[in-house]
Amino acid sequence: MQKNRRKETSNPPIAQKNRRKEKIALIIGGIAVGFVNGYFGGGGGMLVIPVLTALIGLEKKKAHATAIAVILPLSLISGIIYLLRGAGERGVLLFGGAGVVVGGVIGALLLKKIPDKKLAPLFYSIMILSGLWLIFFGK
Amino acid sequence: MTQIFYILIGIAGGVLGGMGMGGGTLLIPMLTLFMHTEQHAAQGVNLVAFVPMSIIALIIHIKNKLIEKRVILPLLLSAAVMTAVGALVSLKTDTARLKIYFGIFLTLLGGAYMAAPLIKKIRNKKN
Numbered sequence: 001m002q003k004n005r006r007k008e009t010s011n012p013p014i015a016q017k018n019r020r021k022e023k024i025a026l027i028i029g030g031i032a033v034g035f036v037n038g039y040f041g042g043g044g045g046m047l048v049i050p051v052l053t054a055l056i057g058l059e060k061k062k063a064h065a066t067a068i069a070v071i072l073p074l075s076l077i078s079g080i081i082y083l084l085r086g087a088g089e090r091g092v093l094l095f096g097g098a099g100v101v102v103g104g105v106i107g108a109l110l111l112k113k114i115p116d117k118k119l120a121p122l123f124y125s126i127m128i129l130s131g132l133w134l135i136f137f138g139k
Numbered sequence: 140m141t142q143i144f145y146i147l148i149g150i151a152g153g154v155l156g157g158m159g160m161g162g163g164t165l166l167i168p169m170l171t172l173f174m175h176t177e178q179h180a181a182q183g184v185n186l187v188a189f190v191p192m193s194i195i196a197l198i199i200h201i202k203n204k205l206i207e208k209r210v211i212l213p214l215l216l217s218a219a220v221m222t223a224v225g226a227l228v229s230l231k232t233d234t235a236r237l238k239i240y241f242g243i244f245l246t247l248l249g250g251a252y253m254a255a256p257l258i259k260k261i262r263n264k265k266n
Contacts, residue, residue, distance in 0.1 A: 026213035034218030038225025040241055041182020041234075042163025042189070046248055048214070050255075058207055065196075065205035070214050072193045077219060078226035079186035085230050087179035088187075094171060095142045097188040099149020100156065100166065104192035107157020108199065120252070123160050127249030130168040133244030138171070139235060 025055050037071060038078040045071045144174060149188070156192060163189065164245060170187060178238045179230060 040085040045067045048123060052063035056104025152166025163185040170181040199207055229237060 008265070012217055019253045023213045026210055030214040030217035031221050033214065034221030035225040036244070037186075038222035038227075040167075040225075041179075042167060042185045043161065043244060043248060044218075044222070046161040046164065046252070051214075052207070052210060056207075056210055058258075062205050062207050065200035065203075066207045066210060068193045068196050068200065069211055070218065072197065073183065073215060074218055074222040075186045075189040075193070077191050078222045079183065079190065081223060081226040082179065082183035082186055082230070087177075087230055088183045089176065089180040090150050091142060092145055092174070092180060092184050093187060095145035096149040096152075096166075096170065096184045099146040099151075100153035100184075100188035101192050101195075102146075103150035103153020103155075104157035105153075105195060105204070106150070107154035108196055110154065110158060119158075120160070123155065123165075124249040124253040128165055128213040128246050128253070130165065130172065130214075131242045131245030131247075131249060133172060134168055134245065135239055138238040138242060 022056060026051070029055065033070070034074060038081075039072045041078065041082065044074055141174070145170075148173065152185075153192060156189070157196065158265065164248065167241065178234045178241065219261070232256075 007013040029048070033044045033047045033051065036047055048070050051065050052058045052066055058066065094103060148166065148169045152163065152169065155161070155165055156163065163229075166185050166188075167178075167181045170176040170184065172177055176184075232240070
């Protein structure tokens, strides 16, 4: 039963005997993923994906989908803490939040059409630029 | 007018999120840089908005059998505790500082993702 399940993953780098090692790797990875997602209010998903692909050997599509299943409960926990501690602005929450949900559906539908390889470097450059902007002109 | 901008920025972040590119990593700086939303508030929006959005996405992914269940529990074991710790520490961090830390985080993450395919290419050439 367990062996069959293992076969679902493509290209497992860790031997089947080393399930325990895999679990330990996941728990250690979870420490970083959890902290980052709570501290920065996001970005945990981008950390989970390399953990799942490089460490566990999941294929890209599965890693992306599974990342959502991991980040959902994390965002719920830290989101509640943020709101309870009063770190929310009603306007942004309502209107920004509604936009995110609508955009999320559009994005999921678009994913099939846009070649990821072309778009990804553009996205990462914007990330780096806005990161530098925040560091030097954030105030 | 402000509300329209909130919606537009939300849609932009949501589209990227829905495409699985880490929409929050851009939603947060768009809110703080363009709308002068306070850093913690921007992070809070991202966390809260992620929940309904990802439920919709998850339903689709479960139907397509793309979820690898066995990794979820061990990951959540430590991550669920650490995310609460992270949130509490973050809320005690000064806004201006948190903004800079977030900028460093974005730059490193973007850099790492940008470099990954290049490193792969060089490795493949060597082999």
